Amino acid sequence: xxxxxxxxxxxxxxxxxxxxxxxxxxxxxxxxxxxxxxxxxxxxxxxxxxxxxxxxxxxxxxxxxxxxxxxxxxxxxxxxxxxxxxxxxxxxxxxxxxxxxxxxxxxxxxxxxxxxxxxxxxxxxxxxxxxxxxxxxxxxxxxxxxxxxxxxxxxxxxxxxxxxxxxxxxxxxxxxxxxxxxxxxxxxxxxxxxxxxxxxxxxxxxxxxxxxxxxxxxxxxxxxxxxxxxxxxxxxxxxxxxxxxxxxxx
Amino acid sequence: xxxxxxxxxxxxxxxxxxxxxxxxxxxxxxxxxxxxxxxxxxxxxxxxxxxxxxxxxxxxxxxxxxxxxxxxxxxxxxxxxxxxxxxxxxxxxxxxxxxxxxxxxxxxxxxxxxxxxxxxxxxxxxxxxxxxxxxxxxxxxxxxxxxxxxxxxxxxxxxxxxxxxxxxxxxxxxxxxxxxxxxxxxxxxxxxxxxxxxxxxxxxxxxxxxxxxxxxxxxxxxxxxxxxxxxxxxxxxxxxxxxxxxxxxxxxxxxxxxxxxxxxxxxxxxxxxxxxxxxxxxxxxxxxxxxxxxxxxxxxxxxxxxxxxxxxxxxxxxxxxxxxxxxxxxxxxxxxxxxxxxxxxxxxxxxxxxxxxxxxxxxxxxxxxxxxxxxxxxxxxxxxxxxxxxxxxxxxxxx
Numbered sequence: 120x121x122x123x124x125x126x127x128x129x130x131x132x133x134x135x136x137x138x139x140x141x142x143x144x145x146x147x148x149x150x151x152x153x154x155x156x157x158x159x160x161x162x163x164x165x166x167x168x169x170x171x172x173x174x175x176x177x178x179x180x181x182x183x184x185x186x187x188x189x190x191x192x193x194x195x196x197x198x199x200x201x202x203x204x205x206x207x208x209x210x211x212x213x214x215x216x217x218x219x220x221x222x223x224x225x226x227x228x229x230x231x232x233x234x235x236x237x238x239x240x241x242x243x244x245x246x247x248x249x250x251x252x253x254x255x256x257x258x259x260x261x262x263x264x265x266x267x268x269x270x271x272x273x274x275x276x277x278x279x280x281x282x283x284x285x286x287x288x289x290x291x292x293x294x295x296x297x298x299x300x301x302x303x304x305x306x307x308x309x310x311x312x313x314x315x316x317x318x319x320x321x322x323x324x325x326x327x328x329x330x331x332x333x334x335x336x337x338x339x340x341x342x343x344x345x346x347x348x349x350x351x352x353x354x355x356x357x358x359x360x361x362x363x364x365x366x367x368x369x
Numbered sequence: 370x371x372x373x374x375x376x377x378x379x380x381x382x383x384x385x386x387x388x389x390x391x392x393x394x395x396x397x398x399x400x401x402x403x404x405x406x407x408x409x410x411x412x413x414x415x416x417x418x419x420x421x422x423x424x425x426x427x428x429x430x431x432x433x434x435x436x437x438x439x440x441x442x443x444x445x446x447x448x449x450x451x452x453x454x455x456x457x458x459x460x461x462x463x464x465x466x467x468x469x470x471x472x473x474x475x476x477x478x479x480x481x482x483x484x485x486x487x488x489x490x491x492x493x494x495x496x497x498x499x500x501x502x503x504x505x506x507x508x509x510x511x512x513x514x515x516x517x518x519x520x521x522x523x524x525x526x527x528x529x530x531x532x533x534x535x536x537x538x539x540x541x542x543x544x545x546x547x548x549x550x551x552x553x554x555x556x557x558x559x560x561x562x563x564x565x566x567x568x569x570x571x572x573x574x575x576x577x578x579x580x581x582x583x584x585x586x587x588x589x590x591x592x593x594x595x596x597x598x599x600x601x602x603x604x605x606x607x608x609x610x611x612x613x614x615x616x617x618x619x620x621x622x623x624x625x626x627x628x629x630x631x632x633x634x635x636x637x638x639x640x641x642x643x644x645x646x647x648x649x650x651x652x653x654x655x656x657x658x659x660x661x662x663x664x665x666x667x668x669x670x671x672x673x674x675x676x677x678x679x680x681x682x683x684x685x686x687x688x689x690x691x692x693x694x695x696x697x698x699x700x701x702x703x704x705x706x707x708x709x710x711x712x713x714x715x716x717x718x719x720x721x722x723x724x725x726x727x728x729x730x731x732x733x734x735x736x737x738x739x740x741x742x743x744x745x746x747x748x749x750x751x752x753x754x755x756x757x758x759x760x761x762x763x764x765x766x767x768x
Contacts, residue, residue, distance in 0.1 A: 147383060148383055148386055148387070172456070174456070174459060174509070174512050174513070175456075175458075175459065178459065178462075178509065181505060197489050197490050197491045197495070198490070198491050198494070200495075201489075201491045201494045201495045201498050202494075204495070204498040204499060204502070205494070205497070205498035205501070208498075208502060208505075209498070209501050209502070209531075209534075212501075212502075212504065212505055212508065212527065212531070213527075213531055215508060216508065216524065216527045216528075216531075274490050274491050274494075274551055275549075275550065
């Protein structure tokens with residue numbers, strides 16, 4: 120393959136050498152995409168707060184979360200990225216459906232927030248940002264560029280660790296003991312917890328039976344009888360007055 | 370390919386990556402668009418034959434094979450309408466959201482050994498996650514159209530897709546479990562050899578779960594008999610009632626793209642991917658590493674195999690569509706929650722127990738030996754520069 124395609128590309132080499140494509144040559148795509156994804160994530164996160172329509176908010180939220188997933192993929196954490204897509208973006212979808220179903224009395228409802236709300240939200244947000252920035256800058260290893268380089272992404276070590284077997288390489292400087300702890304216990308706790316949540320949701324969402332199960336049928340069977348009697352009454356009245364219904368034309 | 374561009378051609382790294390990405394994107398776009406052209410024509414012919422008609426016969430000669438092109442020109446020439454009360458931005462954006470989701474899922478889909486846009490370690494998971502996002506465009510379209518038909522259609526679709534993701538996920542987990550990896554390339558490569566090695570024939574449970582997967586896949590791409598979202602008899606056209614022209618055609622490109630995608634995923638997960646029913650390449654003495662030409666030829670055969678299987682899947686979906694009547698919404702939910710999910714769960718347990726009890730398969734040589742765990746025994750990702758530097762992960766499990 121190399122020889123064949125190499126010959127093919129040799130034809131284009133003068134073009135490349137002449138600097139035709141040089142404007143692209145200096146771009147560091149990793150940095151470029153990091154900046155793009157970060158800008159999208161931050162920009163649309165602000166847009167979520169600023170928008171006044173619930174569906175648009177959901178759209179911005181999805182874009183912001185999707186860009187965060189892009190950041191994860193960029194960092195080589197493919198499993199986390201796919202998780203982000205599956206849980207957060209997919210979850211927003213469900214949130215959106217319920218939001219529309221429960222809040223939309225009229226089309227395109229707008230949600231206006233007051234100035235007080237905005238000030239309060241701004242203060243909380245700024246406080247959180249300050250805490251996060253302080254925490255991030257307090258780790259000396261993170262100040263150097265390229266310090267947090269990740270290894271070959273693989274989901275297998277994560278999966279094996281979740282069932283209690285550690286197969287990933289131990290960290291440098293860690294004590295060389297044979298039995299490193301896996302995550303079997305937290306995994307089991309979380310799964311049991313989720314099972315409980317599932318059962319609870321099914322219990323809450325199930326169709327509620329009335330005390331008298333056949334109330335609707337009873338009502339339905341009563342209704343026609345009443346109306347028939349009513350009609351009979353009317354007919355009798357009319358017939359007394361020799362109406363059209365009774366056949367009299369006088 | 371990027372490594373090849375850097376080392377052999379001598380391009381700067383960033384430029385090589387750009388070229389690689391553009392080539393992959395253009396190829397994938399062509400698969401979707403070209404596939405849609407062919408499949409729309411095929412759908413018309415199949416619908417015609419099933420309904421005892423001829424289908425298109427005149428456009429472009431004998432079989433009406435230019436019908437899709439004529440359709441495309443017609444769609445281009447149509448007036449692009451937007452309802453007065455619509456939310457303009459969301460209305461315009463919705464078709465692209467659907468299409469982008471369909472497109473993104475193709476990135477992780479391998480067409481032959483290492484012919485993959487980006488070989489992801491969690492390929493299956495990525496494809497399923499992204500495929501679920503396609504419904505987002507549909508919901509946006511339904512909401513932004515300011516039409517009750519559209520909104521009803523979108524809500525139905527949302528409920529349906531969210532429900533069917535559960536059994537679909539369970540079905541997908543079984544081949545992942547058998548292969549011991551979520552990497553689509555690894556999964557398909559584990560089924561190499563004769564067709565008896567396919568996970569479809571691995572054990573009775575996988576055979577059953579394949580059909581559950583087919584049901585869920587048809588439902589998750591909203592094809593009849595599960596096309597509640599666009600039920601013509603009740604909802605005019607469902608979520609795309611208000612769309613016309615090119616925007617409408619984007620929805621359909623996305624739909625045909627997703628159909629092809631779930632079929633290809635079925636081929637990779639259950640039917641050996643690019644490994645044909647008969648291992649032609651290895652019978653001819655070709656295998657990976659025997660030489661450049663051999664590699665090329667092997668992968669070409671592989672691609673033909675995969676595309677053939679995926680096309681077969683799409684044709685079966687069309688056959689189903691024109692044969693079965695549409696289900697009611699409660700029947701759709703019953704099928705999902707009362708049949709597909711429990712069957713998938715039981716079959717998952719069954720496949721697991723089978724793997725424990727008979728790891729070598731019922732007949733020796735049928736099914737692959739289960740001991741050869743896991744990633745790292747295959748060559749690293751084709752385009753990944755990181756794979757060259759990082760050591761391969763070798764996993765050894767001791768009972």
